[in-house]
Amino acid sequence: QVQVVEYGGGVVQAGGSLRLSCTVSGVTFAEYAMGWFRQRPGKEREGVSCVPYNGVSTYYHDSVKGRFTISRDNAKNTLYLQMNNLKPEDTAIYYCAALGVFTPLWRTYCKESSSGVPYWGQGTQVTVSP
Numbered sequence: 001q002v003q004v005v006e007y008g009g010g011v012v013q014a015g016g017s018l019r020l021s022c023t024v025s026g027v028t029f030a031e032y033a034m035g036w037f038r039q040r041p042g043k044e045r046e047g048v049s050c051v052p053y054n055g056v057s058t059y060y061h062d063s064v065k066g067r068f069t070i071s072r073d074n075a076k077n078t079l080y081l082q083m084n085n086l087k088p089e090d091t092a093i094y095y096c097a098a099l100g101v102f103t104p105l106w107r108t109y110c111k112e113s114s115s116g117v118p119y120w121g122q123g124t125q126v127t128v129s130p
Contacts, residue, residue: 002026002119006096009124016086016128022079022096022121029077033099033106036070036081037114038092038126047110048094049081053102059110063089086128093123 008020020036035050049070050059058070069082079096098119099106109117 002098004096004098004119004121006094006121006124009094009126011127011129012086013129014086014088017082017084018086018126020081020083020094020096020124020126022081024077024079024096024098024119027098027119028101029098030074031101033103033109034072034079035097035099035106035110035114035117036079037095037097037110038090039095039123040089040092045095045114047114050099050106050110051079052106057107059107061110083126086126088128088130090126091128092126094126095123096121 003025006022012018031053033052036048037045038048039045048061051070055072067085071080097117099109
């Protein structure tokens with residue numbers, strides 16, 4: 001059984017930082033492209049940042065470029081999202097997702113449509129106060 005679990009959400013003041021973690025079990029983590037998505041209040045889910053299985057490239061939503069950093073530790077089966085200089089508009093439920101084995105669609109899932117993503121976590125709330 002595949003499990004995707006997020007950690008690290010919380011409440012932070014604007015300008016602060018949070019680090020999200022995501023552990024994956026039941027699959028070979030190192031073979032999977034991974035991503036972070038979020039759903040802001042009243043809006044559709046959007047891709048925040050994604051990375052292929054080998055980590056050689058990354059995608060970031062324009063709104064988080066220069067502030068968020070995605071990374072992965074394949075030895076620990078863990079994905080991270082370092083979020084700095086947080087803004088109230090970053091308030092959302094953040095979801096971790098396993099995008100597929102060696103998939104070439106990882107950037108498409110993040111940038112255009114996440115339908116077809118096989119595995120999702122339950123989400124973790126991030127609230128940024130003004």
